Structure formats: C-alpha cells, structure tokens
Amino acid sequence: MNLIAISINHRTAPVDLREAVYLKEDEIRPFINLAKENQIKEGLILSTCNRTEIFGIPSSNDANHEKFQSLLLNFKPAQNITEQHFQKYVSRDAIRHLFCVATGIDSLLVGDNQVFKQVKDSFQIAEETNFAGYIMHRIFDAAIRTGKRAISETSISGGAVTVSYAAVQLTEKIFSNLSKKSALVIGTGETGEIAAKHLSEKGIGSLAVTNRTHEKADKLALKLNAKVIPFSEFKDSIYKFDIIISATASPEILLSKDDVKAALKKRSNNPMILVDIAIPRDIDPETRKIDYVFYHDLDSLNIIVEQNLTKRKSEIPKVEKIIEEELDNFVEWYNSLQAAPAIKDLRDFFEEIRNEEVERNKNKFSSEDQEKLDIVTKRIINKILHHPTIELRKADDSTGSGDSATKIGIIRDLFGINSRKKSEKD
Amino acid sequence: MISGIHTINILLPIFYFLTLVVYFYDFLRGEKKLVNVKRVFLFITLFLHLIYIVLRTIAFDHPPITNVFEIFTILAITISFSYFLVELISDIRGTGPFIIILPLIFQLISSLFIQDLTEVKDVLRSNLLGIHVISALLGYSGFTISAVYGFLYLVLFKDIKLNKFGLIFNRLPNLEVLERLSFYSAIIGFIALTIAIIIGIIWLPIAFPRFSYLDPKLIGSTLVWLLYAIGITSKVLGNWRGKRLVLLSISGFIVAIISTILSNFLAHSFHSFY
Numbered sequence: 001m002n003l004i005a006i007s008i009n010h011r012t013a014p015v016d017l018r019e020a021v022y023l024k025e026d027e028i029r030p031f032i033n034l035a036k037e038n039q040i041k042e043g044l045i046l047s048t049c050n051r052t053e054i055f056g057i058p059s060s061n062d063a064n065h066e067k068f069q070s071l072l073l074n075f076k077p078a079q080n081i082t083e084q085h086f087q088k089y090v091s092r093d094a095i096r097h098l099f100c101v102a103t104g105i106d107s108l109l110v111g112d113n114q115v116f117k118q119v120k121d122s123f124q125i126a127e128e129t130n131f132a133g134y135i136m137h138r139i140f141d142a143a144i145r146t147g148k149r150a151i152s153e154t155s156i157s158g159g160a161v162t163v164s165y166a167a168v169q170l171t172e173k174i175f176s177n178l179s180k181k182s183a184l185v186i187g188t189g190e191t192g193e194i195a196a197k198h199l200s201e202k203g204i205g206s207l208a209v210t211n212r213t214h215e216k217a218d219k220l221a222l223k224l225n226a227k228v229i230p231f232s233e234f235k236d237s238i239y240k241f242d243i244i245i246s247a248t249a250s251p252e253i254l255l256s257k258d259d260v261k262a263a264l265k266k267r268s269n270n271p272m273i274l275v276d277i278a279i280p281r282d283i284d285p286e287t288r289k290i291d292y293v294f295y296h297d298l299d300s301l302n303i304i305v306e307q308n309l310t311k312r313k314s315e316i317p318k319v320e321k322i323i324e325e326e327l328d329n330f331v332e333w334y335n336s337l338q339a340a341p342a343i344k345d346l347r348d349f350f351e352e353i354r355n356e357e358v359e360r361n362k363n364k365f366s367s368e369d370q371e372k373l374d375i376v377t378k379r380i381i382n383k384i385l386h387h388p389t390i391e392l393r394k395a396d397d398s399t400g401s402g403d404s405a406t407k408i409g410i411i412r413d414l415f416g417i418n419s420r421k422k423s424e425k426d
Numbered sequence: 427m428i429s430g431i432h433t434i435n436i437l438l439p440i441f442y443f444l445t446l447v448v449y450f451y452d453f454l455r456g457e458k459k460l461v462n463v464k465r466v467f468l469f470i471t472l473f474l475h476l477i478y479i480v481l482r483t484i485a486f487d488h489p490p491i492t493n494v495f496e497i498f499t500i501l502a503i504t505i506s507f508s509y510f511l512v513e514l515i516s517d518i519r520g521t522g523p524f525i526i527i528l529p530l531i532f533q534l535i536s537s538l539f540i541q542d543l544t545e546v547k548d549v550l551r552s553n554l555l556g557i558h559v560i561s562a563l564l565g566y567s568g569f570t571i572s573a574v575y576g577f578l579y580l581v582l583f584k585d586i587k588l589n590k591f592g593l594i595f596n597r598l599p600n601l602e603v604l605e606r607l608s609f610y611s612a613i614i615g616f617i618a619l620t621i622a623i624i625i626g627i628i629w630l631p632i633a634f635p636r637f638s639y640l641d642p643k644l645i646g647s648t649l650v651w652l653l654y655a656i657g658i659t660s661k662v663l664g665n666w667r668g669k670r671l672v673l674l675s676i677s678g679f680i681v682a683i684i685s686t687i688l689s690n691f692l693a694h695s696f697h698s699f700y
Contacts, residue, residue, distance in 0.1 A: 170586075172600060173582075173586060173595060173600050173601070174586065174600055174601050174602070175600060175601075175602055176599075176600050176602035176603045176606070177602075268664075269667075269668075270667070271601075271668060288587065291669070292668065292669070294586055294587065296589070299589075300589040303589060303591050304591050307591055
C-alpha cells in the first residue's frame with residue numbers, strides 16, 4: 001500500500017516547534033490544494049496543539065517522506081525544525097499510527113476523547129475538499145470504528161484526568177443526584193470556566209458564578225444559563241450552595257474557616273463540598289477539619305488524576321489488541337483489491353448466477369436444447385466480462401499507484417462480492 | 427433425605443465462601459464481565475439454601491427456628507436474600523463482599539453445630555410462633571444490612587475527608603446512596619420487628635405461663651426498637667442525616683447483638699428453649 005505519513009508531535013518536538021507548523025482550519029484547505037497540486041491524490045491532514053500529521057497516497061512512486069516534509073515546511077516556514085522532529089510511517093505502519101491517534105493512546109493525556117473528535121473533523125475536511133478518495137474512505141471508516149471500539153470495549157477514556165473534571169467526579173462520590181444540588185463557581189478564568197462547564201454538563205440543579213470583574217461573570221453565566229452573584233456579596237450566600245469551586249487569582253484567602261462554619265450552621269449541617277483549584281489557595285485549608293465539610297485542593301485532586309492516568313495506561317494493551325484486529329481486517333480487505341483474485345471472484349460470481357438460472361429453467365427446454373442453453377449463457381457472461389477483465393489487468397500492470405485498487409474496490413462494492421464472500425465464510 | 431440434608435449442610439458454607447470469593451474478586455478487579463457471574467453464584471447458593479430449609483422442615487417436622495443454630499441458617503438466607511433483592515433493584519454493586527461475609531459466618535457456625543432435632547416442645551410448633559420468629563429475624567437482617575451500609579458510609583466518609591482515593595473510593599457507591607440504603611434497610615427491619623413485637627405481646631402471655639415483661643430479650647428488643655424509632659422519626663422530620671443517622675443505625679445493631687447474646691447464652695427466661 002502506497003500510504004505515507006509524517007507526524008510532528010509532543011513526543012518529537014517542543015511546543016514552540018509544534019506551534020510553528022500548526023495548521024488552523026482555514027489553512028488546512030489551501031494546504032490540501034497544494035498537496036493535490038504536488039501529486040498527493042488523496043489523504044488526511046490532522047493538526048492540533050499537540051500534533052500536526054499528514055497522511056497521503058501519492059500518484060507516483062517517487063514521492064517520499066521528504067517530499068511531505070518540504071511541502072509542510074514550505075507552507076509553514078519554521079526555523080529550527082529538522083528531520084529528527086518528524087516521525088515517518090509507511091503502509092501498514094501509517095494506518096496503525098492513525099488508529100493509535102484516533103484511540104487516544106498516542107496522546108499526551110492518554111485516552112483523550114478530544115483527539116477522536118479532531119480526527120473525525122479532519123476526515124470531514126478531507127471529504128469536503130475531495131481529498132478523501134476510495135482507499136482513504138475505507139481507512140477513515142476503520143479508524144472511526146477502532147476509536148469507538150476502544151471507548152466502548154476498554155476503560156481507556158475512563159475517569160477524570162484533568163483537575164476540573166476530577167473536582168466534578170469527586171462531587172459525584174458524595175452526592176447521588178447533581179440535578180438536586182446547587183453549585184457556585186468563584187472565579188471565571190479558564191479553570192473556573194471549565195469547572196462550571198463540567199458541572200453544567202453533569203446536569204447540576206442550579207449553577208451560580210461570581211467574579212471580581214462582573215462582565216466576565218455575566219458572559220459565562222449567559223453561556224451556561226447560570227445566575228450571577230456580585231463578588232462583594234457572595235460570602236453571605238455560600239450557605240445556599242452544596243458545591244463551591246473556587247479558582248481565582250486572589251493572593252489572599254477568600255473564604256475563612258469561620259465563614260464556612262457559619263454557612264454550615266445556616267444549612268443545618270447539610271454537607272458542603274469545597275473545591276479549591278486556585279494557586280495560591282482561596283479557601284482556608286483548615287475548613288477540612290469541620291465535620292460535614294469536604295474540602296479538597298489541587299493536591300488531593302491531583303491524586304485522583306494520577307490514579308486515573310495510571311489506570312488508563314494499563315488499558316493500552318487492550319486497545320493495541322483492538323488496533324491489530326482492525327488493522328488485519330483492513331489489510332485483508334486491501335489485499336482483496338489485487339487484480340487476479342478480484343477477476344476470479346467476479347467471474348465466479350457471474351458463473352454462480354448463470355448456473356443457478358440454468359439449473360432452475362433447463363427443464364423448460366428439450367434435452368438437445370439444454371446443452372445449447374449452457375453454451376449460449378456462458379458465451380454471454382464471457383462477453384459481458386471481457387472488457388472489465390482487460391481493464392482491470394491493464395490498470396494493475398501500468399501504474400501500481402492504487403488506481404487498480406480503487407477500480408477493483410468499486411467493482412467489489414457494486415456487486416457485493418466482499419460481503420458475499422464474508423457471509424459465506426461466517 | 428437425611429443424608430441429603432447432611433450433604434447440603436456441608437456444601438452451604440462452601441457455596442457461600444465461593445460466592446464471597448467471586449464478589450471479592452470483582453470488588454478488587456471491577457471487571458464488567460463478572461457482574462452476571464457473581465449474581466449467578468449468589469442465586470445458586472440461595473436456591474440450594476432454600477432446598478435445605480424445605481428439606482429440614484419436612485424431615486424434622488418443624489421449621490428450623492427452634493434453637494440458635496437453626497436460627498443462624500435462617501438469618502444467613504434472609505440476609506443474602508435481602509441483599510440479592512437490593513442488588514437487583516438498586517443495581518448498586520461493590521457492597522456485596524461486605525454483606526455476604528455475614529451469611530457465610532452465620533451458616534458456618536450453623537453447619538458446625540446444628541443437630542437433627544426431631545423432638546421439640548409443642549409450643550415451638552405453633553404457626554404464630556413461626557411468624558413471630560421469622561418477622562423478628564427479618565427485622566434483625568434489615569438492621570444488619572443497615573449497619574453494614576452505615577459502616578461503609580463511615581469508611582467512605584473518612585476516606586474522602588482524608589484524600590484516600592483507593593479501592594473503597596473507586597468501588598463503593600456515593601455517600602448519599604449508602605445513607606439511603608442504610609436507612610431503607612433500617613425501615614424494613616423496623617417494620618418487621620414491630621410485627622414480631624406485636625405478635626409477641628398478644629400471643630406470648632397466652633403461650634407461656636412464665637411470661638414476664640422483664641424478660642431480657644424483651645427488654646433488649648424494645649430498646650432496639652426504640653433506638654430505630656428515634657432514628658427514623660428524626661430522619662423523617664429532617665433533624666438527623668448523614669453520619670449521625672448511620673451511627674445510630676450501627677449503635678442499634680450493636681445493642682441488638684448484645685441483647686441476643688445476653689438473652690440466649692447468659693440469661694434464663696421463658697425465651698430460652700435450649
């Protein structure tokens with residue numbers, strides 16, 4: 001298979017180099033056009049903050065990894081990038097690498113779901129730009145199937161691996177139904193916003209946000225359908241909330257032990273969860289000593305994150321097994337696109353139909369005519385298949401660039417020869 | 427039939443042990459494929475236990491409720507059956523090993539010391555006594571399960587407070603669910619014990635000439651009943667919740683155990699038959 005892939009990623013290059021070759025969505029389309037002009041007839045471009053990858057099937061046999069690299073570096077000129085910053089794959093290894101990326105086992109954050117979505121988006125762009133040909137289509141399908149299987153059959157994406165999500169996971173270990181609970185997020189910076197989003201996605205009953213800059217709180221509240229509490233007043237209303245997540249840049253403590261004690265008294269000792277994901281801390285750590293208060297800071301959340309990451313890593317062998325299975329299936333399909341077996345399968349298929357019909361109807365003919373019926377129908381089939389057979393042999397002989405594979409693939413799909421053979425096998 | 431009963435008597439602790447091993451293994455590994463396997467193990471054990479009780483009742487012409495070792499086997503089956511129902515209805519897994527260890531202990535003691543009693547006092551053949559004893563046992567099974575869930579609540583509560591995110595944190599259901607399971611088990615136990623006490627008050631003075639309201643088992647059961655009545659009322663009124671409530675449930679269970687030990691092994695009263 002003439003599939004070539006190059007990858008610059010978090011394993012091979014530091015962030016500044018990855019940034020230098022990062023392709024935004026509006027850059028990917030012109031880059032695809034450039035690739036097409038340079039005899040890459042079909043392929044896939046994947047670019048995220050952690051990786052930029054080019055997969056492609058060239059029209060000619062003289063294309064190699066260096067050509068792919070120079071194409072990228074001409075489009076995104078970047079200093080200090082050398083050949084060592086690229087991983088190179090070809091054929092089966094290139095597909096295996098794509099499957100590894102799609103399942104998240106090649107990610108910085110093992111099992112990251114985000115990358116699966118990014119791979120699907122890249123496929124979408126390839127389709128929209130007619131960069132996804134017959135073979136790439138099958139590769140996409142196989143990659144998506146592999147990604148889905150990894151998620152459903154293993155725990156590769158299980159558990160929280162970010163601090164904000166770990167905070168939400170922790171609340172679920174205390175409360176059974178978040179839709180009956182209320183939460184306050186103090187600070188609407190990036191971390192606070194992500195935590196608020198997670199709570200909202202988990203169906204929190206009521207969500208409120210507060211921030212020193214009121215406009216920022218308003219903006220986030222509008223996005224998440226949350227209430228806004230003025231920053232100067234939030235201390236008086238903390239007793240109303242079951243969950244409080246704080247993530248401000250405040251240099252001093254915002255909630256003291258006495259504040260929390262007073263709030264708990266007002267709540268008749270209804271449990272409260274306080275999650276402090278700020279540095280320096282916003283909530284007095286002494287509050288952990290109060291009964292019915294579950295106080296957690298970055299250190300404790302990081303324990304959860306580390307545990308989940310270890311668990312995800314232990315799932316990698318299971319995912320690799322799935323990848324190998326899907327890879328074998330794909331290669332088996334690809335090998336069926338060789339001209340000789342395809343011609344034989346096609347002829348067998350027609351012969352079977354002919355034979356069935358002759359057997360079914362021969363009694364309608366006299367015994368002398370039955371032999372003629374056999375000869376005539378064979379002749380018809382031979383005439384029908386003559387031209388396709390010649391064409392398939394010709395394509396196979398000439399380029400070796402995958403054209404014949406595409407033709408054979410289409411013929412197999414049209415007549416359902418693959419699925420028919422598979423069901424016979426089963 | 428007697429030899430069959432003896433064989434099942436030996437097999438039952440082994441079956442409970444195997445079930446416990448499967449539940450415990452699942453607790454450690456948390457593999458999806460074991461979910462149904464462990465239920466099948468528990469179901470087979472329960473079925474075998476039911477056959478055992480029916481055979482005993484037929485062979486010895488009385489339900490096995492006439493002495494402490496017969497009662498232990500009934501306790502074992504009522505606890506495991508109650509847990510089986512809780513697991514099926516709530517679909518909450520991960521608490522099984524902590525419950526199933528109790529029927530194993532009860533059945534092991536029963537299997538070791540149970541005798542083939544054919545001669546029992548006439549008073550012990552009464553149907554009312556049957557209902558009295560079975561409802562009391564169901565009550566105590568409910569309290570036992572409630573106490574186990576209460577205990578698990580306390581362990582998880584402490585683990586979360588101390589940032590210990592190990593097996594207990596990963597496998598047990600959340601605190602609110604544990605509290606709810608403990609509370610509902612206590613309610614079922616309370617209703618069953620109330621029935622046992624009502625039947626006792628109506629029927630015991632007639633059946634036993636030596637009946638006394640100062641009987642240790644009676645005082646113990648009343649004390650247990652009062653403790654749970656206070657706890658349930660406080661929860662319903664919204665005054666008590668969480669840790670305080672489960673502590674009360676555990677205290678009720680401890681009082682129940684002490685009262686049973688005192689009245690069965692140390693005191694002599696009309697409630698002692700052996």
